[in-house]
């Protein structure tokens with residue numbers, strides 16, 4: 001069902017601080033920096049190039065009482081989740097439910113660039129897994 005890695009999310013204390021390394025040292029230009037109030041985060045997408053290229057998603061919690069800020073306090077900066085693209089998120093949700101996979105959503109949620117569900121880490125061998133159906137106009141891949 002998933003057909004590609006859409007993004008790898010890294011949780012950071014401060015987006016601008018993290019960009020000093022990812023943009024200025026690694027040369028990864030952010031294509032989008034946006035607030036996502038529904039998730040209480042601010043994110044930056046860093047394309048890796050190519051029409052189907054994956055991205056790094058830097059993610060900064062914007063409130064002190066979210067699960068993200070708790071994660072940051074408990075585990076510090078680092079890998080947060082892996083996002084895989086699917087063609088049909090409703091079919092993916094139905095299949096996860098049929099297979100009794102621990103899904104954190106009863107309906108797909110509005111993600112930054114499409115509709116997504118999250119699978120609980122206990123179902124995926126320890127990785128918070130996001131499945132996303134991208135909005136057609138969501139991603140402009142930069143040619144490197």
Ligand SMILES: CC[C@@H](C(=O)O)C(=O)SCCNC(=O)CCNC(=O)[C@H](O)C(C)(C)COP(=O)(O)OP(=O)(O)OC[C@H]1O[C@@H](n2cnc3c(N)ncnc32)[C@H](O)[C@@H]1OP(=O)(O)O
Nearest residue numbers: 036039043067070080081104111112113118121126127128
């Ligand atoms: C920006 C939009 C969107 C996009 O378009 O890309 C996003 O990426 S939004 C990203 C932020 N949103 C989410 O992460 C939503 C899904 N996450 C959750 O619902 C929660 O974070 C959680 C996974 C259910 C954890 O909730 P919490 O209340 O913090 O529970 P615990 O702290 O008790 O954790 C339970 C259990 O799970 C382990 N855990 C927690 N987070 C992770 C993680 N990121 N990766 C792996 N494991 C994780 C945690 O260690 C606990 O395990 P045990 O200690 O063994 O019980």
Ligand SMILES: [Co+2]
Nearest residue numbers: 009057083130
């Ligand atoms: Co994500």
